[in-house]
Amino acid sequence: MIRIEPRQTQSRAFTLGVPILSAVIALAFAAIPLLAAGANPIAAYAEMYRGVFGSVFAFSEVLTRATPLIFTGLAAALAFRAKLWNIGAEGQLYLGAMAAVAIGSGVLDVSGILLLPLIVVLGAAAGAAGMVAPTYLKTRFGADEVVTTLLLNFIILIFVQMMLEGPLQDPMSLGWPQSAPVLEQGMLPPLLERMRVHSGLILALILAGMAQFMLARSVWGFRLRAVGENAAAARHAGINVKRSLYGVAILSGGLAGLAGVSEVAGLKGYLTADLSPGFGYTGIVVAMLAGLSPVGVVIAALFIASVFVGADSMSRAMGVSSFLADLVVSMSLLCVLVGGFVARYRIVRASTARAAS
Amino acid sequence: MMDILNILLSESFWAASLRIATPLIFGVLGALICERAGVLNLGIEGIFVVGAMCGWMAVWLGAGLWGGVLVAALAGAFFGLLHAILTVPLGLSQHVSGLGITLFATSVSYYTYRTALPNVSSPPRIEPFQPLDLPILSDLPFLGSVLFQQTALTWLALLLVAVVWYVMNRTALGVAIQAVGDNPDSVDAQGLSVYALRMGAVAVGSALMALGGAFLTMSAFDAFFFGMVNGRGWVCIALVIFASWRPGKALLGALLFGAFDALQVRLQTEIGALVPGQVFLMAPYILSIIALVIAARSADYPRALLTPWFKGQR
């Protein structure tokens, strides 16, 4: 007979070990699809390793790829901490990106030095608005935010296409659905010569650090944790649950919006409807791998970005579909879920019943 | 105004509505069974993709159309079972597990498709289900020609509405599923297995969801495309709340949705010049949110939805 019992205490080794082990197991599992595709897994892993650590450029690509994932990972981690299920980071990212090109491409006559801060602030505000709306529907009508944010992702993406064929379209684009480029002074400066990694990464790291500090040390973070862990007790204790939810909605949406800003104003320079290959959804995996800890998000984002960059280069070299990366990412989410279970509970084999004497 | 009336009175419009509604009927019924048993299955979007891909691929490999349907259902049940293992005996977050299943099922499907067909420019086609000409029924005025244009899968969907209703309301199994979604202890105290009921419901519900996907590649279209499911699964999650977890209302919700979608396609050709086409594309999703907002207040959620249950802990 088998029973499941909660562990009284959680060792530190588990908290750190589970995500790492999950990531490793997910990577190991990737051998199965690799074999199915007729590739030698060892050679493939070696190729992936080279793709990530093979050169400074390769690693700078990982950092570039990790940047939006830190933003969306933070967006998910903070919201999930408050049990606000924001699955809409993908849409909020596009809202931020749209705001960035709308302001940054010369529509507004803003003097040079002010343009970048304005883009950042308004991009975040646009993303925040994209999460405040579902939060309103949740608190006012009880409409499940999971469903509304998911559906909003589709609505926003179609809206982006509409804008790119309409008001936001670059007149010089010869009919391509593409926005005008962000002005030079509105761009996030690059960090390294001839590399794509840009100062959006610095912003992401600063915000991760701030989020970590605020969660642990501020009254705001205290309230957010209380609301997430036990909303009924938080309400009973006099915490304004609704206000906490709106607060975290604004932050979460804002962070997702910044992912869009950073991709447009740091990397691409203009907006197309395929700006994000699912950064919003991947952010959820990042947050879960991180155990919803902001600092953990940075590490998890680096891992996931490595998987993507490594799989890309492996895919080019060996002709294996680059969907392998998505496979590894989704498997690591499932592994970390199971790992979290192992950390929280133990399975007890109760001794079998003794025969009556 | 006359135009809209003309559209609403045309047989082709209602035929299209029913066609669009079919995958949603499968999906909402599937979600309904899962949620009645107390498990939210956000894997639905990915399970649609799996059903679409597996069904199509089985037919492409020569399994025959009904063979494809069976393969799709089994594949859906497999991923459903995975979700069930994570959320029922292990009691993990149904939200996160469901999203994980969606990501996993989608990437498995895409990877498999890409690996099987590395270098095709246009997706290979299969011979899909053809409209089914049933005697007597097809002779009915108006209704006959609406139904006459439907394939066997649409008929299956309509049949399943009745089957699910009957099982839920008229059999001991249905009563047990409703009970386990309301208060698992009630089932456990009577010697039934909470785990078996829940996991079984999720597996069967997921099989139905996969049929919704299979309809896309085997009836609505004749090939598999990336991104072809396009949020239909999420729409079903909204519709099941709108349907207050009842099969009859689920059919109604799916039909209303199909009618609206068919209407917007027709309006697009009528007044497309005035409004950007994307407005019409957005409409179904906006409609789903509105339906959710209207239904949410009075929604009578299964009481044990989202709540894990562990044996021997009360």
Next chain:
Amino acid sequence: MTDSTVLKLNGLSKQFGPVVANDDVSLTLNRGEVLALLGENGAGKTTLMNMLFGHYLPDSGTIEVADTAGQLQPLPLGHPQLALAAGVGMVHQHFTLAENISALDNITLGSEPLFSLRRNRRAARRRVEEIIAQSGLNAPLDTPVGRLSVGERQRVEILKALYRQARILVLDEPTAVLTPQEADTLFENIRMMTNDGLSVIFISHKLREVLAFSDRIAVLRHGRKVGEMATSEADETSIARMMVGAETPELASAAMTPGAPVLTMSDVSVAGRSKRDTLNGVNLTVHAHEILGIAGVSGNGQSGLADVISGLAHPEQGLIKVNEVEIDTLSPAAMVQAGVGRIPEDRHREGIVGAMSVAENMIIERLDDGGVQSRGLLRREAMQANAERLAQAYDVRGPGVNAPARLLSGGNIQKLILARVFDRAPQLILANQPTRGLDMGAAAEVGRRLLEARERGAGVVLVSEDLDEILGLADRIMVIRDGELHQTPGRDREQIGLMMAGEPA
């Protein structure tokens, strides 16, 4: 004698981690007998019965149950299914009913084949109606259980067991949710059933009903059987001593002169979602130096009243004054601000955030206070010092103030809440079921703190379903029924019981 024995528990022991729940307990039950299993909360009664029913696996010991021929057969342990089949039925304290299906469906659930397309409803209904006729357990069969009263639900629970041909029925604190009069009816029904050969174990901690209705009494303390006797030979004091181990500490409270009103509610109405949180035009005044006891059967508006005083409810009408100052917008924060200390009914759900530390839970009501924060940042040393001081003063024991609060025992969680509430010297205290589920010591501590606060000049609203607790602590008693408050003429138990049941006193 052996031919009439239907159940034997032989030396059952069960340990949960370091806690010994049952230690070598043996019991026998005879045909047609009512055995009362008596003990304080935490004495191990429920654990013992859960082992009998197969929910828990004993560490050692055996169980024998008589088969239909009356021969004792060993019962395989840890299998609820087999216990059911052997004729053991259990009615839990928390009903195990699905509310969205009918009473009849609840009764027949699990006893018909799942994968059959047809159900024989008529035969099932006939059998249930027969059982109802024999036992007098009346309940509407076709109404969804969600719409039945508590008493009706309990009868459905018993019907479930009888439908399964239970020959041994275990009732876990069956009267906790009933009026004294409803309880009498239940015992009459039980008598009818035992006359037909049913054997009953009923678990209780109420001496009075045990003495009135059982044939034999077994007393558990700290997991051990400490006594067993025929009810005819038992008397209240001796059993009480057996249960508690020593004389019950009497809570002495000298009469005090009430001071100024600390809480006034005038014509307050709340339209709740159910009967339990609905109030109809409630008037009440609590003075300084006064404990007002609110008696009533569970679910008659106690939650509504508590929600108003906690600031959680939104009354449709009425005036609420705390310390003679009107509260215009009700909210938990406003009530805390106004000097109200609140001890919630469900301490796990509303009292603490289990995942946060004991220290954090101790300041959760005073986050705006400069003592624990400055400029939006927590003052960790102050928080730590505060927690250590309170843990010391209120004897909160556990794995330390920085451990998650969920690791504390029920009694220590309540002490944590007491510490948080009483440390602010509130002028008005709401204590909602403050001793439910606590052991004797912790319960006495709660009573002592409430009396101390009264001494200091606070007014207390004590909401409890335990009439003895109210009689022991309250200066004045009101009865709540159907969301209305009624003044009691005196402290007569019988009269209060009748008022609780809604009969003219």
